Amino acid sequence: xxxxKVPEVRDITRIERIGAHSHIRGLGLDDALEPxxxxxxxxxxxxxxxxxxxxxxxxxxxxxxxxAVLIAGQPGTGKTAIAMGIAQSLGPDTPFTALAGSEIxxxxxxxxxxxxxxxxxxxxxxxxxxTEIIEGEVVEIQIDRPATGxxxxxxxxxxxxxxxxTIYDLGNKMIDSxxxxxxQAGDVITIDKATGKISKLGRSFTRxxxxxxxGAQTQFVQCPEGELQKRKEVVHTVSLHEIDVINSRxxxxxxxxxxxxxxxxxxxxxxxxxxxxxxxxxxKAEIIPGVLFIDEVHMLDMECFSFLNRALESxxxxxxxxxxxxGITRIRGTNYQSPHGIPIDLLDRLLIIATSPYTEKETRxxxxxxxxxxxxxxxxxxxxxxxxxxxxxxxxxxxxxxSTAGLVCRKRxxxxxxxxxxKRVYSLFLDEARSxxxxxxxxxxxxxxxxxxxxxxxxx
Amino acid sequence: MAVHSWIDILKSSxxxxxxxxxxxxxxxxxxxxxxxxxxxxxKTDELIVRxxxxxxxxxxxxxxxxxxxxxxxxxxxxxxxVIKENCxxxxxxxxxxxxxxxxxxxxxxxxxxxxxxxxxxxxxxIIIKTSNKKYYKKFGxxxxxxxxxxxxxxxxxxxxxNNTLIVSxxxxxxxxTIEQELLKELKKLKxxxxxxxxxRTQ
Numbered sequence: 001x002x003x004x005k006v007p008e009v010r011d012i013t014r015i016e017r018i019g020a021h022s023h024i025r026g027l028g029l030d031d032a033l034e035p036x037x038x039x040x041x042x043x044x045x046x047x048x049x050x051x052x053x054x055x056x057x058x059x060x061x062x063x064x065x066x067x068a069v070l071i072a073g074q075p076g077t078g079k080t081a082i083a084m085g086i087a088q089s090l091g092p093d094t095p096f097t098a099l100a101g102s103e104i105x106x107x108x109x110x111x112x113x114x115x116x117x118x119x120x121x122x123x124x125x126x127x128x129x130x131t132e133i134i135e136g137e138v139v140e141i142q143i144d145r146p147a148t149g150x151x152x153x154x155x156x157x158x159x160x161x162x163x164x165x166t167i168y169d170l171g172n173k174m175i176d177s178x179x180x181x182x183x184q185a186g187d188v189i190t191i192d193k194a195t196g197k198i199s200k201l202g203r204s205f206t207r208x209x210x211x212x213x214x215g216a217q218t219q220f221v222q223c224p225e226g227e228l229q230k231r232k233e234v235v236h237t238v239s240l241h242e243i244d245v246i247n248s249r250x251x252x253x254x255x256x257x258x259x260x261x262x263x264x265x266x267x268x269x270x271x272x273x274x275x276x277x278x279x280x281x282x283x284k285a286e287i288i289p290g291v292l293f294i295d296e297v298h299m300l301d302m303e304c305f306s307f308l309n310r311a312l313e314s315x316x317x318x319x320x321x322x323x324x325x326x327g328i329t330r331i332r333g334t335n336y337q338s339p340h341g342i343p344i345d346l347l348d349r350l351l352i353i354a355t356s357p358y359t360e361k362e363t364r365x366x367x368x369x370x371x372x373x374x375x376x377x378x379x380x381x382x383x384x385x386x387x388x389x390x391x392x393x394x395x396x397x398x399x400x401x402x403s404t405a406g407l408v409c410r411k412r413x414x415x416x417x418x419x420x421x422x423k424r425v426y427s428l429f430l431d432e433a434r435s436x437x438x439x440x441x442x443x444x445x446x447x448x449x450x451x452x453x454x455x456x457x458x459x460x
Numbered sequence: 461m462a463v464h465s466w467i468d469i470l471k472s473s474x475x476x477x478x479x480x481x482x483x484x485x486x487x488x489x490x491x492x493x494x495x496x497x498x499x500x501x502x503k504t505d506e507l508i509v510r511x512x513x514x515x516x517x518x519x520x521x522x523x524x525x526x527x528x529x530x531x532x533x534x535x536x537x538x539x540x541x542v543i544k545e546n547c548x549x550x551x552x553x554x555x556x557x558x559x560x561x562x563x564x565x566x567x568x569x570x571x572x573x574x575x576x577x578x579x580x581x582x583x584x585x586i587i588i589k590t591s592n593k594k595y596y597k598k599f600g601x602x603x604x605x606x607x608x609x610x611x612x613x614x615x616x617x618x619x620x621x622n623n624t625l626i627v628s629x630x631x632x633x634x635x636x637t638i639e640q641e642l643l644k645e646l647k648k649l650k651x652x653x654x655x656x657x658x659x660r661t662q
Contacts, residue, residue: 129517134543156546163589163596167546174543196542227596238518247519275519284517 023373027085029053044362051353052082059319066317073355076395079323083293095124095290101299112307113263120240122318124288128233132193136161137204137223161224188221290318297322298341301333305346363390376406377416385422393431466606477649528554565625572620579613
């Protein structure tokens with residue numbers, strides 16, 4: 001007999017991938033802004049974390065606009081980690097925009113336009129808007145799944161208030177979110193008509209005598225009165241850039257063809273600035289200055305730096321955090337040398353936080369945190385060996401060895417990574433120093449080695 | 461007086477007229493950015509459609525909101541649309557006659573004595589209630605609000621036939637005179653004939 005396969009119900013919760021900084025959950029400071037040695041995924045760098053904590057307080061305060069901070073230090077000393085820590089401690093309500101210095105170079109948009117868009121993405125406006133919501137008690141949910149298992153589901157939802165009753169047709173997304181929220185008959189819910197967001201208010205009092213197994217936190221509420229559809233004011237945060245985009249779209253049928261926004265006219269920006277200031281004075285809106293983080297800031301050129309100088313003076317500018325790993329080097333777009341590849345006049349406006357190389361103990365601690373994050377178990381000796389590798393080569397190389405060694409270990413059906421596994425991946429993958437050594441020895445047998453003799457300019 | 465202020469707002473708005481499909485279509489653009497569109501029958505001069513469009517707080521172009529006439533249907537009801545009313549639900553629309561404002565609610569298969577219609581003067585609205593708790597509707601009369609005229613319960617009446625509830629409200633004298641005056645004004649507007657026209661208000 002042919003059996004029909006019933007497809008598995010896929011979980012809606014997203015599986016997150018592990019990134020280079022996914023173990024960072026904050027800056028690891030206590031209430032007095034004193035850094036703890038190991039906390040929230042942060043290790044060491046006590047002075048720079050404390051400095052970042054002070055900056056964080058300034059951002060949260062929100063009164064000071066247009067300050068800029070530079071995090072400078074050798075590669076692999078936690079510059080990006082500190083910036084991520086600041087982003088995590090600010091929470092989801094404060095805008096945090098991150099970009100790499102090379103991102104602004106595009107053929108479609110001028111450098112300064114890309115920078116201004118980034119600046120405006122980092123300023124949030126909290127504003128009240130009217131939306132239509134449906135509020136009622138669930139009488140019945142009926143979801144029909146097609147017998148074949150594939151194809152669209154059909155759903156109906158009956159809601160009532162004390163005065164009326166309405167049947168709604170449900171789209172696929174709505175069916176998913178209703179089952180995710182575990183909405184059932186007797187619940188009082190609100191649905192945002194535009195976004196489809198469902199929130200459960202509680203259970204109706206009329207169901208209070210049902211002998212249901214329910215948690216202690218179940219709340220009983222009255223069945224709503226009057227009409228099912230209501231207009232309600234909700235507060236939400238949008239960035240200045242989003243308002244720019246809404247207002248710069250070509251109107252009429254041309255809007256169909258213009259997918260991207262391209263450059264936004266400065267008149268539009270000025271109008272919006274004026275409008276936002278007006279709303280703020282009338283108390284309709286609140287401005288939430290956020291953070292713009294530019295990684296690898298030495299990749300910006302002279303024009304961008306002079307634009308930054310000017311942009312930081314505006315009172316609608318966010319706190320700018322930059323990070324670089326360069327020493328005294330050529331400023332891009334000029335022939336002048338300058339510390340960090342940033343012109344002196346901009347450096348003068350910056351608060352500079354320096355990061356220092358990690359000690360052996362700290363390296364050991366960081367490797368331990370990464371092992372937990374990547375779900376790899378390390379034996380005590382292997383941990384010591386890996387720390388040694390981290391000290392002699394680089395922290396990044398040692399971190400890369402964790403997951404590869406973990407894989408080698410799993411292939412030989414081991415549960416804990418041993419020194420042998422580390423040795424094996426150490427021999428399989430070269431670190432930077434060994435790779436250069438190899439190049440020097442076998443230079444002659446590589447292609448184009450003659451042209452390489454004229455030393456490559458590595459300053460950029 | 462308030463009656464005159466509404467007339468003045470109408471007169472000061474930018475208007476474009478168009479005669480098409482036996483209808484006189486007029487588009488108004490008001491100084492505060494709101495837009496209104498009206499359609500009149502050429503023969504009977506009855507108002508067929510009146511709809512409004514506002515800009516949202518952030519400046520995005522809103523959807524047309526129908527005040528009078530058949531509600532707009534979405535071009536193609538996409539399968540993934542979040543939530544919408546089932547077609548078996550009562551549908552509410554306004555359709556005026558010469559002498560009264562009139563609302564029709566279709567798909568109400570209940571006897572007439574279930575319904576009660578009343579005026580709430582404090583909230584300036586009419587309330588339809590059902591004793592079987594199936595339908596409830598609260599709505600205002602924007603025409604009276606714009607002219608700041610009071611609501612009068614004696615002007616209200618309702619009938620029920622063919623699953624449809626019809627609620628009528630007799631237009632007061634002031635409204636009738638405004639409508640007459642406005643119609644005269646609109647007929648003076650040079651209505652362009654068929655085909656494409658440059659809309660001056662856009």
